[in-house]
Amino acid sequence: MIAFIETMKTRARKAAQYHATVSELKRLSIHDALDLDIYHRDIPEIARKAVYGS
Structure with missing residues (x-):
C-alpha cells in the first residue's frame, strides 16, 4: 500500500512540474x-x- 501511495505522489508531482513547465514556456515572448x-x-x-x- 505504501508503494502505491508513493507512486501516486510521484505522478502528482511530475504532473504539477509538467503543467508548470508548459505555463512558463507559454509566458515567453515570441522573440525569446x-x-x-x-x-x-x-x-x-x-x-x-x-x-x-x-
Missing part, C-alpha cells in the same frame, strides 16, 4: 521563444521531455 528555437506547437512535447524524459 524563437531565439530559443521554441515554437508554440512544440511546447507540450518540450515540457514532457523535460519532466518525464525522452
